[in-house]
Amino acid sequence: MTTSFQDVASGTAAWHRQERRQRRHVQWRQFRRGIALPALVFALWWAAYAFHWTDSRLFVPLGEVWETAVRLLRNGYLQTSLAASLYRMLLGFAIGSVAGLAFGTVLALSRLFDNVVGPTLHAVKQVSLLAWIPLISVWFGLGDPAKIVFLSLAAFFPMFLNTFEGIRSVPREFTEVARVLTFSRWQLWRRVVLPAASPSIFTGIYLALIYSWLATLGAEYLLSAGAGIGNLLTDGREHFWMDQVLLGVVVVGAVGFALNWIAAHLEARLLRWRGKSIARY
């Protein structure tokens, strides 16, 4: 559907409406395409047992996994585990990303701070996240506090690095315009630096979210006291309850997908102004 010159010239309200319609059409098409593969996998899974293609005990029929899901929902185990995991993830994400945002900002704006703290942070970021576990378990035990420290670390580094880069790469052209318009330091910060850095900061948030969720599972395996989806999975593995294991996998995947979807939608709204500056093949 092409936009006529009249649409554009008569006012961009009509244009915006048309843009929205086109976007929804594209989103629906993308959803259909995206759901095709998982749907196929589930279909094959179901078919494998329905048509007796396999009898293996290392895998279970879709029906059994569904029954386990219903059972665990009824006795509340699934909800409590999921809630515990999500709570930890969000808390760790919140602490880590706020700290990352703060450090990234201060290091980008203050040369002194960058020179003093920067080298240490950049060295520490190379340390694999999992290498922190022994230290954390000795200092904080195996319960919730330890997990939250671990998750905060996971969220901190992507947020810090992206914020730092984002703020440092604000083009000089914009800061000159701010000077010409006699912006105060606060106005420069709020109206130029922050919006200009927002795509990078958003990438930081997105990565921090993903890493937090991944780290939540890791934390629950390695710091195993307490409840959570990771514990649900370990339980299933220890008792050889494959249906529970597979249910755990599906739930983890679903949460990951949901987080991704939320982040993508937030980005679409907040970074609408970037328009079509990227290539389309």
Added chain:
Amino acid sequence: MPQAATLEIKNLSKQYQVKGEPLPVLEHIDLTIQPGEFVSIVGASGCGKSTLLRLVIGLEEDYQGEILLGGNRIVGTSLERGIVFQEHRLFPWLTVEQNIGVGLLNARIPEAEKRNSVQEHIELVGLKGFESAYPYQLSGGMSQRVAIARALVNRPAVLLLDEPFGALDALTRAYLQQELQRIWELEGITAILVTHDVEEAVYLGDRVVVMQPRPGRVKRIVDVPLPRPRDRASHAFAAIKEDVLGEFAGIPAQTLAPADAPQPLLSA
């Protein structure tokens, strides 16, 4: 109407420090611009004309000599002096309306007046209907018009234009020169245009200041006593244009930088 004020540039000199050695960029510039005048500054690349504009707008500060606006020494940037750069430099996260509004952020006038002023200036540059468009939705010419509106919305005493149409195609350039001329007449503003396009300089200016490079100096000032709007095809116009172009005859293309000039960022 903007407050009329005379801009006086007295004995202005500027050097850059390159590898410890001073590199003179401007030398003994003397120029007085009357209120309401349109002055074009024309010169080859590297003659310091952009530096001159940056000194007047207050983005560069270290210089010898004096720059006075209405008798007062200029200090840093101010809403009394506006500038349009070669790139539009619109904030991509703001709409057209908001971008122009940003010019009035620190203006001490009531909100209602600000809104009216923004709307007036959108219409002045011929962009009525595009208030809610983002810069990515605009063409180069349209974006530059928004930049002009943003510079004018403050009703500055002096409007500086640094090769504002350099990044645009020839057709848009010709159209925008006409528009600028119309806006200048309507607003009665003092304008200083820097360009390397001699025809543009003669079309728009009451006077054309010819600068020569290395170091930047005023070579000659040519009067353009033609009635507006100017006819590019007229004999008188062509004569003045030839006169100005004549000042550049015999100067070889300045493509090679002298050994002591700042090194380009990307060198072989």
